[in-house]
Amino acid sequence: MANLSSYSGFLRQTGANGSSSGFQVGVFQLSANYEVTIGREADCQIVLESTRYGGVSRHHASVRPLAEVGTWEVCDLGSSNGTFINGDRLSGCRRLQPGDRIVLGEQVIEFTFELQAVQPVVTPNSPANPPTNALSMSQLIPILSTGKDLKSKAFLIPAIVTVLCVVSMFMTIGNFVAFAGLLAFYLAGAAFFVVYRLCGKRKPWWLLLAAAIATAAAIVSPLFKLFVFVFRGLLPGDVFHVPESAGFMSHLIANFFGAGMLEELLKSLPVFVCYFLGLLLAKSPRWRERLGVCEPLDGILVGAASAVGFTLLETLGQYVPNIVVKVGESSGEGAAYFVGLQLLIPRILGSVAGHMAYSGYFGYFIGLSALKPSKWWLILPIGYLTSATMHGFWNASASMAGNELVQGAILAVVGVFSYAFLAAAILKARTLSPTRSQNFATRLKL
Numbered sequence: 202m203a204n205l206s207s208y209s210g211f212l213r214q215t216g217a218n219g220s221s222s223g224f225q226v227g228v229f230q231l232s233a234n235y236e237v238t239i240g241r242e243a244d245c246q247i248v249l250e251s252t253r254y255g256g257v258s259r260h261h262a263s264v265r266p267l268a269e270v271g272t273w274e275v276c277d278l279g280s281s282n283g284t285f286i287n288g289d290r291l292s293g294c295r296r297l298q299p300g301d302r303i304v305l306g307e308q309v310i311e312f313t314f315e316l317q318a319v320q321p322v323v324t325p326n327s328p329a330n331p332p333t334n335a336l337s338m339s340q341l342i343p344i345l346s347t348g349k350d351l352k353s354k355a356f357l358i359p360a361i362v363t364v365l366c367v368v369s370m371f372m373t374i375g376n377f378v379a380f381a382g383l384l385a386f387y388l389a390g391a392a393f394f395v396v397y398r399l400c401g402k403r404k405p406w407w408l409l410l411a412a413a414i415a416t417a418a419a420i421v422s423p424l425f426k427l428f429v430f431v432f433r434g435l436l437p438g439d440v441f442h443v444p445e446s447a448g449f450m451s452h453l454i455a456n457f458f459g460a461g462m463l464e465e466l467l468k469s470l471p472v473f474v475c476y477f478l479g480l481l482l483a484k485s486p487r488w489r490e491r492l493g494v495c496e497p498l499d500g501i502l503v504g505a506a507s508a509v510g511f512t513l514l515e516t517l518g519q520y521v522p523n524i525v526v527k528v529g530e531s532s533g534e535g536a537a538y539f540v541g542l543q544l545l546i547p548r549i550l551g552s553v554a555g556h557m558a559y560s561g562y563f564g565y566f567i568g569l570s571a572l573k574p575s576k577w578w579l580i581l582p583i584g585y586l587t588s589a590t591m592h593g594f595w596n597a598s599a600s601m602a603g604n605e606l607v608q609g610a611i612l613a614v615v616g617v618f619s620y621a622f623l624a625a626a627i628l629k630a631r632t633l634s635p636t637r638s639q640n641f642a643t644r645l646k647l
Contacts, residue, residue, distance in 0.1 A: 236265040236266070240262075299315060390509075412471035416468055478492050496569075501561040520548060566581060
């Protein structure tokens with residue numbers, strides 16, 4: 202086998218224990234350019250049915266091309282039941298040799314690695330390369346060949362949500378409450394989607410939605426009054442009684458306690474619930490991974506989702522209605538609705554560098570304490586105080602009277618720093634993640 206470049210790699214499914222009895226045998230060609238993932242998730246290149254192959258992990262193993270053309274290696278992706286090569290349990294990656302037997306789990310399914318010579322087919326009456334003007338049905342109707350990739354590679358679900366939202370907004374023109382609500386929910390979802398894609402870890406959508414709803418419900422519950430009593434009554438956080446002419450430190454102290462510490466603790470409640478849920482599910486790794494906060498990425502995602510609920514209720518339930526009423530009394534209904542939208546849009550879009558940044562950053566530390574439980578007493582206070590300080594700086598800068606240009610510049614600097622803190626936490630969380638090999642985060646090059 203002097204020239205490996207003339208060979209193609211294949212995985213032949215041979216069942217379990219080397220027998221194909223009872224199994225649907227298949228042959229899968231390996232790519233020379235990208236890795237082939239094997240597992241039960243729909244985004245794997247070789248997808249195994251959950252009902253038949255329950256012992257296989259969602260992302261169990263992958264076969265990757267090596268720098269030397271015509272060679273591949275197999276890697277275990279942190280599977281629960283292991284990957285075995287010729288009977289030996291795989292740790293990390295191993296270069297494949299023709300005839301190697303790859304077994305996933307406890308004899309659940311077996312593949313054999315094969316190399317086959319590539320023989321170019323050239324007939325006397327036809328050119329070696331097909332004519333460039335040849336057309337196929339898949340070229341004329343691309344969806345016939347790429348339909349299965351739409352969900353994983355072409356953002357099909359976000360596109361569907363966008364279309365539904367646009368149609369609904371057309372139908373609610375003239376109804377300010379419905380239109381503003383749709384716009385707010387769509388923008389909030391888009392802002393959270395940015396954080397979700399940056400994190401690159403899957404969490405059940407209903408868990409994230411529950412975190413947002415729980416935080417919104419906490420604001421309208423008696424629990425919020427208790428928080429107000431502690432942080433704005435017992436502590437110096439009465440933000441509503443600080444004169445605009447007061448110095449920056451007066452605004453900062455009041456907003457640190459009355460906005461930063463109060464709101465960041467409130468938004469962290471769903472994160473702590475998931476943290477303790479993860480402890481209770483310690484004997485069920487699968488459900489602990491899905492529902493618990495087991496690492497910093499989990500904390501960031503649940504914290505950001507919680508912030509979405511807080512932002513939506515605060516914006517739609519307080520800020521927008523208040524300014525609509527205020528402007529409506531002096532300028533009429535039309536102007537009031539216009540100004541309401543002017544406030545709604547930047548508040549929701551800015552949540553990526555605002556509420557989501559603060560809560561996601563604190564969530565990173567809650568997840569870090571799950572990885573390093575012996576240091577929780579140091580980790581949690583640092584995260585809490587840092588997020589509360591960023592929140593307090595933003596509110597203090599926004600509430601001070603003065604030159605609007607200077608105030609805007611200060612807010613921009615604080616916002617950029619807040620997002621930078623969140624982004625840095627996400628990048629560090631990805632390097633710390635025990636499931637890093639399964640991370641789907643994309644790298645954006647500008």
